[in-house]
Each structure stands twice: as C-alpha cells, then as structure tokens.
Amino acid sequence: MRKLAILAVVLMVIALAAWLGLPVAEVKAARPYEGTTIRAVVNAEYVKYSLSLVEPAIYDKLGIKVETEVIPLDPYVAKTLLEFNSGKSPWDLVMFGPSFMPDYGRHLEPLQPWIEKLKLDFAMDDIPDVYKKLMLRHEGKIVSMPYDGDVHIMFWNKAAFERADNKKKFKAKHGYDLAPPKTWKQWDDQAAFFHGWGWDGTDRKLFGAGASLKGNNYSYYWWRPRFFAYGGQYFDAGMKPLINGPAGVRALEEMVKTIQYYPPGVLLFESEEPKTMLIKGEVPMLFSWTSTGKRVGNEKESLIIGKAGFGIVPGAEIDGKIVHRPDLTPGRSMAVSKYSSKKEATMKVLELISDPEQSLKIVMDPKTIMDPWRNSHFKAPAFRKAFPGADEYLDAILKTFPHVVPDPILPGASEYMRKLSFEITEALAKRKSPKEALDSAAAEWNKVTERRGRDKQKALWSEKMSEMKSVGIEYHPDWAQKAK
Amino acid sequence: MRVGALVLPRKRWEPFAFASPSLVLIAIVIIFPLAYSFWLSFRNFDLSVGPESEFVGGANYVEALIRDSRFVNSIWNTAIIIGPSLVLELLVGLGLALLLSRIGRGRPIITALLAIPAMVSPVMAAMAWRMMFGVKYGAINNLGRQLGVIDVYFDWFSSPFISIVAIVLVEVWHNTAFMMLVLLAGLQSIPQELYDAGKADGAEGWRSFWYITLPLLKFTMMVGLMIRLIDLTKLFGLIFVLTFGGPGGTTETVAFSTYLAGFNDFRMSYAAALSYIIVGGVLALTLVFMWVQRIREMRAA
Numbered sequence: 001m002r003k004l005a006i007l008a009v010v011l012m013v014i015a016l017a018a019w020l021g022l023p024v025a026e027v028k029a030a031r032p033y034e035g036t037t038i039r040a041v042v043n044a045e046y047v048k049y050s051l052s053l054v055e056p057a058i059y060d061k062l063g064i065k066v067e068t069e070v071i072p073l074d075p076y077v078a079k080t081l082l083e084f085n086s087g088k089s090p091w092d093l094v095m096f097g098p099s100f101m102p103d104y105g106r107h108l109e110p111l112q113p114w115i116e117k118l119k120l121d122f123a124m125d126d127i128p129d130v131y132k133k134l135m136l137r138h139e140g141k142i143v144s145m146p147y148d149g150d151v152h153i154m155f156w157n158k159a160a161f162e163r164a165d166n167k168k169k170f171k172a173k174h175g176y177d178l179a180p181p182k183t184w185k186q187w188d189d190q191a192a193f194f195h196g197w198g199w200d201g202t203d204r205k206l207f208g209a210g211a212s213l214k215g216n217n218y219s220y221y222w223w224r225p226r227f228f229a230y231g232g233q234y235f236d237a238g239m240k241p242l243i244n245g246p247a248g249v250r251a252l253e254e255m256v257k258t259i260q261y262y263p264p265g266v267l268l269f270e271s272e273e274p275k276t277m278l279i280k281g282e283v284p285m286l287f288s289w290t291s292t293g294k295r296v297g298n299e300k301e302s303l304i305i306g307k308a309g310f311g312i313v314p315g316a317e318i319d320g321k322i323v324h325r326p327d328l329t330p331g332r333s334m335a336v337s338k339y340s341s342k343k344e345a346t347m348k349v350l351e352l353i354s355d356p357e358q359s360l361k362i363v364m365d366p367k368t369i370m371d372p373w374r375n376s377h378f379k380a381p382a383f384r385k386a387f388p389g390a391d392e393y394l395d396a397i398l399k400t401f402p403h404v405v406p407d408p409i410l411p412g413a414s415e416y417m418r419k420l421s422f423e424i425t426e427a428l429a430k431r432k433s434p435k436e437a438l439d440s441a442a443a444e445w446n447k448v449t450e451r452r453g454r455d456k457q458k459a460l461w462s463e464k465m466s467e468m469k470s471v472g473i474e475y476h477p478d479w480a481q482k483a484k
Numbered sequence: 485m486r487v488g489a490l491v492l493p494r495k496r497w498e499p500f501a502f503a504s505p506s507l508v509l510i511a512i513v514i515i516f517p518l519a520y521s522f523w524l525s526f527r528n529f530d531l532s533v534g535p536e537s538e539f540v541g542g543a544n545y546v547e548a549l550i551r552d553s554r555f556v557n558s559i560w561n562t563a564i565i566i567g568p569s570l571v572l573e574l575l576v577g578l579g580l581a582l583l584l585s586r587i588g589r590g591r592p593i594i595t596a597l598l599a600i601p602a603m604v605s606p607v608m609a610a611m612a613w614r615m616m617f618g619v620k621y622g623a624i625n626n627l628g629r630q631l632g633v634i635d636v637y638f639d640w641f642s643s644p645f646i647s648i649v650a651i652v653l654v655e656v657w658h659n660t661a662f663m664m665l666v667l668l669a670g671l672q673s674i675p676q677e678l679y680d681a682g683k684a685d686g687a688e689g690w691r692s693f694w695y696i697t698l699p700l701l702k703f704t705m706m707v708g709l710m711i712r713l714i715d716l717t718k719l720f721g722l723i724f725v726l727t728f729g730g731p732g733g734t735t736e737t738v739a740f741s742t743y744l745a746g747f748n749d750f751r752m753s754y755a756a757a758l759s760y761i762i763v764g765g766v767l768a769l770t771l772v773f774m775w776v777q778r779i780r781e782m783r784a785a
Binding site for chain 1: 516528531532533534535551554618619637638639641642643644728729730731732733734744746747748749750751
C-alpha cells in the first residue's frame with residue numbers, strides 16, 4: 001500500500017512537471033529565435049505599416065522582433081547605397097526597387113545557399129514568370145523576393161461609358177462606339193470627348209482622363225506604354241539610344257496634344273492625385289498602379305464602388321492585332337543584407353513575409369498600397385470577394401502580366417529614367433518640341449553611358465535585351481508608321 | 485639650445501588651450517566636411533558604382549560650367565527668382581519697419597506676429613502654400629473666384645512664368661519678416677537728434693526719409709540684402725515641395741540641381757563640384773557687393 005502511494009505521488013509529480021514543462025518546450029520550439037531583433041529599412045510609412053501586419057506572426061512563429069526604419073522615398077536609394085558602400089549596413093532586411101538591382105545586387109545575400117541550409121520554402125512555383133525572370137536575380141543568382149507587385153492597369157468609371165446620352169454623342173462625333181479604350185487613339189479621342197462637362201449626368205465640370213506627369217519619373221511611366229506599343233526599345237545592341245526615334249516622337253507628340261484634357265496641375269501629379277480624382281468620379285478613366293483598385297473598392301473613400309471597370313492599358317493596332325505594352329514599374333522587393341550579422345534569422349523572416357498566407361495579408365490591405373504578386377493572391381477567395389468588382393480587378397492584373405515592359409535595368413537606371421522624364425516634362429510644358437526634348441534626352445543618355453563605360457553597359461544591356469526578347473519585347477522600327 | 489626655449493610662454497598657449505574644445509569641434513563639423521567635399525569634387529565617386537573612385541582633375545567643374553546645360557539653366561533660374569525676391573523683400577520689409585518704428589503701443593506684439601512666417605520651416609511653409617495654391621479646393625483659387633478674378637481650376641504651376649511668380653510670392657511672404665527686423669533695428673539705431681535737427685532745418689516727411697533715414701540705413705540694408713542673397717542661393721525646400729523644379733526645368737535652382745545630381749543620380753563627386761561652384765559664385769557676389777559699397781563710402785567721404 002505504501003509503495004502504491006509513493007508510486008502515485010511520483011506519477012502525479014511527473015504529470016505535474018509534464019503539464020508545466022510541455023508548453024514551455026512547445027513555445028521554445030515555436031520561437032526558435034526568441035530574443036532576436038532584426039532591423040528593416042523601407043521607403044515609406046505605409047510600407048512600415050505593411051510590415052506591422054505580419055509582425056505578430058513573425059514573433060509568434062520565430063520569436064523575432066522587427067524594428068523598421070523609414071527613409072523617405074526621394075533620398076532612399078542614395079542613403080542606403082551610401083551605407084552599403086562603407087561595407088557595413090545597420091539593416092538586416094532591406095527593401096529596394098528591383099529596377100535598381102544592378103546598384104543593390106552586390107550588397108545582397110544570395111538566397112540559394114540558405115534555402116539549402118535552412119530548408120527554406122519560398123514557394124517559387126507560386127510566383128508569376130514576369131517577376132521570376134526579370135526582377136529577382138543579380139548575376140544569375142536569386143537575391144530577393146517580391147514584396148509589392150507593381151504593374152499598371154486601366155481603371156474606368158462605368159457611368160461615363162454606359163450612359164446612353166454619352167454613347168450617342170460620342171458615336172455622332174467619332175463614328176465608332178463608346179467603350180473603354182483599347183488603343184491610344186481611342187484613349188485620346190475619349191479624353192477629348194469627356195473633358196469639360198458633366199459626363200456623369202450632373203452639371204459639374206469634369207475632366208477627360210487622369211494622369212501623373214511629374215518630372216521625377218512619372219511622366220516617363222506615362223510615355224513608355226505608348227512608346228513600346230509603337231515598337232520602341234531603350235537602346236540598340238550598341239547602346240545607341242532609340243528613344244528619339246519615330247516611336248518616341250509619336251508617343252510624346254500625342255501626349256502633348258492630349259495634356260489639355262487632363263486635370264489642371266497634372267504636371268505636378270504623383271501617383272495619388274489622379275487616383276483620388278478617379279474614385280471621386282472626377283475623371284472617367286486612368287491607367288495607374290494596381291493599388292488603385294483597392295482604393296476604388298474602399299468604401300470609406302470611394303464613390304465608384306461597384307461602378308468601376310478594370311482592364312489592360314491601351315495599346316496600338318498593328319496589322320490588325322492590338323499590341324499592349326503596359327508598365328512594369330520598380331515595385332518593391334525584400335532582401336537580406338550581405339553585411340547583416342543575423343542572416344539566418346533574417347532569412348527566416350524573409351521566408352515568412354513572402355509566405356502566401358502572410359503576403360496575402362499585406363497585399364489585401366488597402367492602406368498598404370502593396371500590390372498582389374503571387375499566383376495564389378489572384379485566386380484567394382477572400383481577395384476576390386474583398387469588394388464589388390475585386391474579381392475583375394485581379395483578372396485584369398493577371399491579363400496584364402504577359403505584356404509588361406520593365407525599366408532599363410542597368411547600372412544608373414535611375415539616372416537614365418530621370419533624364420528622360422525631365423525632357424518629357426520639358427515637352428509637356430511646351431518649352432521644347434517633342435523631337436528636341438527626346439534628342440536632348442538621347443544625348444544625356446549617351447553621356448551617362450560614356451561615363452559608366454560603354455562596353456560594360458553594352459554587355460549588361462545585351463543580357464537585359466535577351467531577357468526582354470524572351471518575354472516578347474523587341475524593337476520594331478516600322479510600327480510607329482503602321483500603328484493605328 | 486635649451487629645451488625650455490622651444491616651449492611657448494604660458495600667455496601664448498593658454499588662449500588656444502581654452503579655445504581648443506571649440507576649435508576641435510569646428511574642425512570636425514565644419515572644416516573636415518568642407519575639405520573632404522573639396523577633395524571629393526576632383527574625383528569620380530558614384531554611389532551606384534561603389535566606394536572606389538579615381539582622380540579626374542577639374543573634369544567635374546568643366547562639365548558643370550560648359551557641358552551641363554541644365555545646371556547652367558539652373559543658375560539663370562536662381563537669378564530670376566533671387567532678383568524680384570530681394571527687391572520685394574527689401575521694399576516690403578522697409579515699409580513694415582517704417583510703420584513699426586512709428587507705432588508706440590503694442591509694437592513688440594505686432595513685431596512678433598509679423599515675424600511668425602520667418603520662424604516657420606521652409607518645408608512647412610511650402611506645404612501650407614501648396615495647399616493654398618491647390619486647384620479646386622485651394623484657398624487662393626476660391627478667394628479668386630469669389631472676387632471674380634480667377635477660376636477654381638486655375639493652375640499656378642502649369643506655366644513657367646506663373647510658377648516663378650508663385651515661388652517669389654511665397655519666398656517674399658516667408659522671409660520679408662527677417663528684412664523687416666534687420667531694418668527695424670537699423671531704424672532704431674538712428675539718433676532722434678538728427679531728425680530734430682532736420683526738422684529745425686525744414687526737413688520733414690519725405691525729405692527727412694530721403695536725406696536722413698535712407699543714407700543712415702544703407703549699411704544695414706546692405707547687410708540684410710547680403711544675408712538674404714546668400715540664403716536665396718541655397719533655395720531648396722520651397723522648390724522641392726512646391727514645384728520639384730518644374731514645369732520642365734523652369735524652377736530648378738542651383739541647390740536643387742545639386743541635390744538631384746547627388747541624391748537622384750548618385751554622382752557625389754559631381755554634386756560636390758556643383759556645391760563649390762555655388763560657394764564660389766556667392767563669394768564672388770559678396771565681394772563685388774562689398775567692393776561697390778566701399779567705393780560708394782569713399783566717394784561719399
């Protein structure tokens with residue numbers, strides 16, 4: 001009896017110890033990096049906010065805390081590169097625009113060795129080809145994961161296109177049916193048609209279309225889809241700029257003619273001003289970043305929920321077929337700094353924030369302005385029902401992917417783009433003719449190429465040209481004449 | 485030779501010893517960056533290329549002054565903004581200072597209220613004015629519509645001329661208070677006896693201003709103008725927020741152009757060279773200003 005009593009006590013003690021001890025062991029297993037803090041750097045408060053959406057999961061699963069530093073967008077690249085060039089970095093997790101990959105790539109840790117070492121799973125099959133082929137690699141090695149899938153799609157207010165009176169008037173004036181534009185010719189006709197009157201049936205003075213034409217790269221992104229649809233390409237194989245050829249000049253001449261139908265102040269508009277005008281029903285159509293769709297569906301601010309259409313950016317009709325060349329803009333990627341002393345923990349964080357479930361939280365939230373980039377984001381039932389028309393919106397992005405054109409991903413990409421953007425605004429402000437402006441931009445591009453070493457740039461451009469060719473983007477000198 | 489002969493007498497080294505903390509601080513925060521950026525301006529350091537750089541002699545200076553038409557244009561743009569800004573700040577500042585010098589009661593309060601714009605940071609001032617210049621919802625356009633002068637859709641930054649007018653207006657609003665304070669101090673330092681003597685000789689009103697106030701205020705004016713001139717050559721925050729140099733490059737000032745070279749093109753050496761060109765320009769203008777002033781004083785004497 002006494003032995004039994006002792007045994008019972010021993011068993012109770014073991015049970016109690018197990019009951020007390022097990023959860024601790026479980027938590028330790030679930031938070032293998034408890035006590036670790038990593039530092040991230042991003043270029044806007046809303047990106048910091050987007051990380052905060054997944055920080056609880058990062059802590060629950062890994063035990064890691066993330067401290068995020070925000071450096072404003074404009075000096076971001078210079079300030080981060082300045083740190084990296086010192087051979088050190090105060091940050092472990094680094095956000096950057098993949099268009100600047102040639103500038104950042106050498107400072108980033110390749111992912112493959114860590115994938116093997118830590119058995120990481122970045123669900124690569126769930127990433128669209130356009131990102132896998134054009135945005136993640138440096139010198140052939142994967143060094144980053146997408147964070148914000150930036151492409152341009154077109155948005156329109158159905159009220160403008162479906163009113164019987166508008167249809168009748170438009171057909172009488174232009175001889176074809178009013179419908180969301182498929183070509184740049186139709187876009188320009190419709191912008192002229194809608195400008196200056198209440199196309200929504202009110203007596204308000206409304207505008208023809210929205211645009212962002214500020215000189216710090218925005219005007220360039222609004223010129224580029226026309227330029228490439230008319231057969232343009234950045235350089236030829238010898239790095240001679242092709243931007244001032246017939247395609248570029250035609251694209252800019254059309255923009256100069258159409259700017260009068262855009263809202264006043266458009267030369268200083270960045271991304272959000274025209275989006276606001278779209279959701280407030282002041283412009284009938286806009287092509288812009290895909291995050292616009294989430295603002296369209298945000299009931300707190302949008303007046304066009306359920307009345308908006310989504311589609312691919314207009315193109316040019318070439319030999320009876322419409323060629324679309326929408327923008328693939330820099331977007332945002334996340335990577336691990338080569339100089340980080342916490343690479344393993346940061347790799348685990350990168351894996352978790354790129355995870356289909358966690359990344360969906362980020363791209364679905366309208367306040368983040370982060371755009372969907374995984375195949376599974378587009379299929380997620382919650383996202384497809386997030387607001388009326390969300391399914392159409394996500395399908396429009398998927399339909400756009402096969403046609404997108406990337407930035408000139410070369411060392412000094414920022415300088416090339418900024419010089420061109422500046423000259424485009426010179427033409428839009430009517431300080432230069434389109435041809436003069438593009439000739440000046442081409443001369444500036446040559447200076448940049450010479451300064452950085454023509455042969456070095458030529459070799460890198462040759463790689464990029466092949467990548468672009470592999471997704472169907474080639475130079476067509478005859479298209480500028482043919483395009484309808 | 486005795487070692488003691490090499491040692492400086494206490495009276496000679498003591499002042500340096502007391503001043504040494506400040507001298508070290510000045511060397512670290514002022515002299516070193518100046519020397520480093522001057523050294524950098526003769527190299528080709530580019531952030532996107534890497535930390536390595538080569539000596540390129542005066543190539544950056546030659547490029548800026550001969551080949552970079554955009555920078556040369558920015559010099560003209562800066563001059564176009566500086567000219568009317570200085571004139572208006574001087575005239576309005578002088579007017580306000582004269583009014584204030586005649587007010588007896590409440591002068592400190594009114595002066596403090598008028599000085600508020602100068603206390604606001606340029607970026608905050610520019611943000612406020614950007615909203616006021618806003619299309620449709622901006623206060624200025626709405627006031628203009630009430631008065632029947634302009635439409636609410638009037639775009640203040642669409643044309644080169646109007647953009648410059650807008651910048652000058654904001655600049656004058658922001659910095660006239662400084663000129664007013666400097667001139668008010670100058671006015672208060674003019675002895676009342678001179679006015680009394682002038683009055684006895686029949687010099688009142690306009691004549692008193694012309695023959696007493698203005699000559700005695702000239703030096704203060706020159707100092708005020710010189711400080712504002714130096715400050716205006718660094719005009720950046722207002723441009724960054726209000727126009728970002730646009731439309732086209734109409735309002736790109738030298739400081740803004742330098743920022744773009746360094747922070748957008750990552751050409752740190754080139755940006756350093758542009759900075760030294762600006763410093764050289766300001767130094768030359770200041771010397772000319774002082775030289776003209778000295779000649780005038782000598783002639784007057």
